[in-house]
Amino acid sequence: MATKTNIIDRTEFAAAVDKEKIVALVEDFADACAPLECDRLLLLQDKRTGAAYIECHVAASKLMHLATIDVPIDPDDQADYRANRDIVEDHIAFEQMKQDAIAQRTFSNIVSEFSRAFDPEHPIKIIGGQHRYSAIKEAFDRGVDEYHGLKIYFGLDNDQRIDVQLISNTNIAVSTDLFDRMQETLAGPALRDWCQAVGLLAPKQDFADKRLRSNPITVRSARTFIVNYFRGAAIPDKAFDSTETTPMITRSGANDPDWDELKKAKPALWSDKGLLDAGKAFAALIEAQRKAFTPTNANKKAKAGQTDFAEKALNFAVLSAWAFIAGVLSNNQVRLARHYALADQTGRDPLNAASLAKGRHKTDAENYRGLGYRTDAKERGRLAELFFLQAEDASGITAAKIDLAIKKYHAKEALLEVKRAESKVEA
Incomplete structure (x- = not known):
């Protein structure tokens, strides 16, 4: 029997219609992805931008079916240009990451947006963590189906989406050229x-x-x-x-x-x-x-x-x-x-x-x-x-x-x- 979705709202949206839209998206996500935390999904809000998100764990099998790393920066006006940096196939750290995934390591803080507006067959748009996703995919192809931690945003406007993409790709290991x-x-x-x-x-x-x-x-x-x-x-x-x-x-x-x-x-x-x-x-x-x-x-x-x-x-x-x-x-x-x-x-x-x-x-x-x-x-x-x-x-x-x-x-x-x-x- 499926676990009932229980959303605990910790956001402060000014308009009820905005909150209803976000809650509907979270329910859609929970139905499609069956996260471990279905009985207690904390809906939080980034107070700097107002962006709503949850943090949860989703099985690799669900990610492989519903997720994509082919994510545009601006899907409305610049859909041909991508948010993610290129996969560095020959980097020693990526090689180790793939071996770890095969050995059933679970990964966390994979940043994504849940949206059916662009590429509805893949509503989980992975913004930060494309190397981890690729390692998970390679392990899944070998029969490894573990739960992995996601931070998932809902109902982003364009400014919020760009902000999430920037902070998800801004760390010491990322080139400043990507930030530019x-x-x-x-x-x-x-x-x-x-x-x-x-x-x-x-x-x-x-x-x-x-x-x-x-x-x-x-x-x-x-x-x-x-x-x-x-x-x-x-x-x-x-x-x-x-x-x-x-x-x-x-x-x-x-x-x-x-x-x-x-x-x-x-x-x-x-x-x-x-x-x-x-x-x-x-x-x-x-x-x-x-x-x-x-x-x-x-x-x-x-x-x-x-x-x-x-x-x-x-x-x-x-x-x-x-x-x-x-x-x-x-x-x-x-x-x-x-x-x-x-x-x-x-x-x-x-x-x-x-x-x-x-x-x-x-x-x-x-x-x-x-x-x-x-x-x-x-x-x-x-x-x-x-x-x-x-x-x-x-x-x-x-x-x-x-x-x-x-x-x-x-x-x-x-x-x-x-x-x-x-x-x-x-x-």
């Missing part, structure tokens, strides 16, 4: 749409949840590109030699005031033609740089160091400096065209990565690997000088230009330091 991606999804699809429009992301492709060579670009890379373009556009090209021109890298894993301020100051930035052209030109540079190091049919194996050279355009210092100079030259169409033409070197290495690796200053430490490996302010400033210099004649990046750009950066920094000292004396 979820934050940006909460803000809307504008950044992703822009990246797809200019070719920095493929159609329907989402940002990477971790910055790796084989992954798509991250939210941080896209934000860094756009912020630096507009910071550069605020500097007249004729004032470049006497102005601080060090590009920046946007914050990751937290709210970024620079990004927020830019969007507020430029609400029409997504349709800015100069920015669109810059994005397309940089996507072409990424492609040209990769093609220069793509192994031929005769030699399918890349040489040592070539994988790093192929991805050189996505180094944060290179990306930020290139975007910054695109902004500086946005009102000088002749030099801007020369800057963009860097990608039009068929069969060549547009960034001359081998020569960049040899570029150094007398003040550099012994372990300095050359220009384009680090991402600190000095590296970004040097590369900005190099891209600005290259746009003078569009003859490409050479060892001589790299050396001159490094020297110009240090000379400018010395000049600016003198100016700062003089301002203190005058004050």
Whole structure:
């Protein structure tokens, strides 16, 4: 005989209709999933957001029938983009987790939402704990049917849903890039749409949840590109030699005031033609740089160091400096065209990565690997000088230009330091 569902309500909903809706969902969940705690289900509420939830234990057999980890972040407006990070199949911790599940370990704190609004056949939408779910599934396929602990939310609105997804994926082991991606999804699809429009992301492709060579670009890379373009556009090209021109890298894993301020100051930035052209030109540079190091049919194996050279355009210092100079030259169409033409070197290495690796200053430490490996302010400033210099004649990046750009950066920094000292004396 089935156990009667007994819901003990500890929520504080203002309207009775809201409470009735939540209770009906809990009853639906209890009927479908038969949790161990059916005779005493505590319905609780997150007071910060008002989200209602219960904590209980459900059999693996029920989870396999009713649960899914294919969960969209925003099922109403952005259903193609997922909340969960990718399963890391080859991680030693995941391998151990799977072995533990087979040995009948029970897992807890699998965060989910119960909803039949999207994919009604799988009403348990797992938001946090996809690795645990996968381990449970593999064990279940081998005949292991244990009870596991779930935290299940009911009746979430969009803001509550995003909040749950964020807190469920925010811990020390999770990359800040995933946090950025979820934050940006909460803000809307504008950044992703822009990246797809200019070719920095493929159609329907989402940002990477971790910055790796084989992954798509991250939210941080896209934000860094756009912020630096507009910071550069605020500097007249004729004032470049006497102005601080060090590009920046946007914050990751937290709210970024620079990004927020830019969007507020430029609400029409997504349709800015100069920015669109810059994005397309940089996507072409990424492609040209990769093609220069793509192994031929005769030699399918890349040489040592070539994988790093192929991805050189996505180094944060290179990306930020290139975007910054695109902004500086946005009102000088002749030099801007020369800057963009860097990608039009068929069969060549547009960034001359081998020569960049040899570029150094007398003040550099012994372990300095050359220009384009680090991402600190000095590296970004040097590369900005190099891209600005290259746009003078569009003859490409050479060892001589790299050396001159490094020297110009240090000379400018010395000049600016003198100016700062003089301002203190005058004050």
